[in-house]
Amino acid sequence: MEQFFASIYALRNEPGPGFPTTLKEKYLDGEVTLWFSLEMASFGGEIHFYLRTPAKHKNVIEANLYAQYPDIEIIEADDYISRMPAGLPELYQSGFDLAGGEFKTGKPDPYPIATYLKFETAQEEYQLDPISALMEIFGKLRPEEDGWLQILIRPADPNPKTSHWKKQVAETIEELRKKGAKEVSVGDEGQTMTYTPLKTPGETAVIKAIEESVLKSGFEVVIRWLYFAPQSIFNKDVVQRGIAGALNQYASGGLNFFVPSLASKTAMEWHNFPYVFPKYRTAVRKKELLKKYQERSLPEETILAQWSAANFWRSRSVFVLNTEELATIYHLPSHLVLTAPFVRRVEAKRAGPPAGLPLFEE
Numbered sequence: 094m095e096q097f098f099a100s101i102y103a104l105r106n107e108p109g110p111g112f113p114t115t116l117k118e119k120y121l122d123g124e125v126t127l128w129f130s131l132e133m134a135s136f137g138g139e140i141h142f143y144l145r146t147p148a149k150h151k152n153v154i155e156a157n158l159y160a161q162y163p164d165i166e167i168i169e170a171d172d173y174i175s176r177m178p179a180g181l182p183e184l185y186q187s188g189f190d191l192a193g194g195e196f197k198t199g200k201p202d203p204y205p206i207a208t209y210l211k212f213e214t215a216q217e218e219y220q221l222d223p224i225s226a227l228m229e230i231f232g233k234l235r236p237e238e239d240g241w242l243q244i245l246i247r248p249a250d251p252n253p254k255t256s257h258w259k260k261q262v263a264e265t266i267e268e269l270r271k272k273g274a275k276e277v278s279v280g281d282e283g284q285t286m287t288y289t290p291l292k293t294p295g296e297t298a299v300i301k302a303i304e305e306s307v308l309k310s311g312f313e314v315v316i317r318w319l320y321f322a323p324q325s326i327f328n329k330d331v332v333q334r335g336i337a338g339a340l341n342q343y344a345s346g347g348l349n350f351f352v353p354s355l356a357s358k359t360a361m362e363w364h365n366f367p368y369v370f371p372k373y374r375t376a377v378r379k380k381e382l383l384k385k386y387q388e389r390s391l392p393e394e395t396i397l398a399q400w401s402a403a404n405f406w407r408s409r410s411v412f413v414l415n416t417e418e419l420a421t422i423y424h425l426p427s428h429l430v431l432t433a434p435f436v437r438r439v440e441a442k443r444a445g446p447p448a449g450l451p452l453f454e455e
Contacts, residue, residue, distance in 0.1 A: 230335030
């Protein structure tokens with residue numbers, strides 16, 4: 094799946110270089126970097142995988158998926174979001190409630206998460222597909238419950254001079270290398286030199302992991318989830334804690350990890366800032382999160398666009414993952430995952446003609 098994300102990165106578009114091309118495409122034509130949505134949905138325990146792409150990239154996406162998974166069946170499906178009412182009042186009237194939120198990384202972008210390489214081993218009985226934990230959670234939902242997971246990805250800026258991510262990586266590596274350095278006096282003439290203590294194996298491993306991570310293409314990422322259930326059996330902890338637990342397996346000592354974004358959670362209490370009108374703020378957040386999920390909303394790149402979208406002053410759950418990290422948190426289940434109880438399979442699959450058939454009549 095890592096090669097698939099590398100091919101997606103090659104589809105990155107941006108305003109053309111040079112003046113006045115940049116001015117016209119960016120500010121007059123509204124050229125923005127297109128993004129994609131990787132989704133996983135459970136309808137009462139039945140799991141479906143979705144990928145939403147701009148229409149002009151449909152054929153390229155399909156070709157790359159078939160190249161990675163020759164036996165899969167790709168179907169253009171209706172948007173499953175229509176399963177639920179479009180607005181919060183209608184949802185309440187139908188007897189349902191929702192909960193949701195977003196996840197972000199606990200450390201700055203340069204620090205990578207643990208990837209699928211950590212889960213690979215030479216002994217097959219000890220191998221583990223990390224997506225199996227998430228599938229187990231979604232597969233255990235009751236028939237009346239829905240759990241949706243959305244991973245929005247947008248190819249990050251590859252230019253080291255303008256990319257905030259690459260600049261941050263360089264600064265972080267330099268900071269880690271100089272950690273503990275101090276000026277010491279040398280000789281009687283007041284001369285000084287910089288003394289840098291030797292790095293521990295753990296510190297060296299962190300620097301190496303960051304350097305290797307930036308060598309691969311990066312994506313700006315948003316992870317968003319929603320849970321729907323009748324109010325009589327509503328239990329948001331099933332999905333919220335389940336997804337948090339599944340993402341926690343990618344935590345690595347000294348490196349990065351996932352945490353819930355408090356700025357996007359839908360359950361507001363009296364002790365949450367600004368400490369007033371918790372029920373009203375909960376309703377507003379539910380409405381906003383539902384709209385963001387429906388629109389596959391990804392925060393804009395420019396400051397002006399952020400301001401116009403009224404999210405400039407808000408905390409945004411956007412972070413950067415490279416192709417290896419993306420392939421770890423989202424991929425089609427491997428043979429290590431028992432998918433039969435959870436994933437509906439197509440009744441028949443396409444196949445080419447058998448070898449050896451005569452092409453012409455004799």
